[in-house]
């Protein structure tokens with residue numbers, strides 16, 4: 212018996228070594244996005260929230276380049292280079308091609324376009340999830356690559372379609388946006404996000420365990436929790452990837468109300484799927500094949516029946532039965 216146990220120990224050691232090798236390989240990865248030694252911090256008190264994409268070209272890095280070789284200089288060396296005007300490579304591979312757009316402080320900008328047109332990619336460049344291949348992303352005139360990562364993270368908040376909840380209490384999941392927030396601040400954010408009453412209906416209230424191994428929240432509840440996070444964080448710029456999934460009427464109303472509070476008085480860039488959002492947008496950008504092909508308000512864009520927006524709009528609303536084939540609601544045109 213002791214001998215057999217000893218043999219098993221050797222096996223355990225071998226397995227653990229292999230495991231540790233993988234863990235350390237992961238820990239040793241160099242982040243693709245790094246901060247410059249002379250990076251400047253955005254002053255939250257003076258931040259206006261003007262967002263500009265200036266002549267942005269972007270292609271996703273090769274998967275093998277992901278293990279640390281994607282900083283800007285090295286990425287430039289991989290042959291992705293644009294020579295002069297008129298000599299620009301186009302076609303497959305480019306997720307964004309020469310995208311220029313400006314969202315003024317406090318404006319609500321809606322990005323619309325067919326699947327794969329580059330909407331998500333464009334929004335990912337604002338908080339610097341990726342760096343542009345060519346061109347620049349600017350916040351209040353500062354190139355985001357010149358900013359400290361923490362001040363950029365403070366300036367930009369995100370509400371995604373599938374908010375991530377970690378295993379922990381609802382309170383911790385909200386407070387994650389601003390560690391150190393008081394119980395009152397967390398509750399106010401939850402109230403404004405229309406989720407407080409729902410939280411209080413759980414026997415354990417804010418102490419309810421959620422996330423991977425805890426209580427599973429519905430799609431509408433998760434979205435409102437994500438909105439509570441953003442309200443607590445209070446960023447000047449909000450990136451919103453509106454949910455495409457159908458919600459029941461009451462949940463839809465609660466989510467819409469919460470979103471209106473979240474977008475009020477801050478610059479919002481929304482990948483918009485709901486007509487109400489698009490209608491109230493100050494400016495709509497129509498994307499196709501990674502290019503901005505249209506810009507204007509709902510009425511302006513509808514005036515051109517051959518335009519991308521008008522076509523998308525008609526396509527979605529002319530479907531019989533009031534529901535799009537992909538399960539989107541009738542008031543979800545794009």
Ligand code: ATP
Pocket residue numbers: 271305306324325326327328329330331332333
């Ligand atoms: P959808 O409405 O379906 O979400 P989208 O307009 O948001 O689409 P993006 O997700 O920005 O489009 O995709 C733009 C292009 O970039 C597509 O051709 C897509 O295949 C490609 N792409 C997106 N993510 C990656 C990635 N991580 N790696 C490589 N290519 C990607």
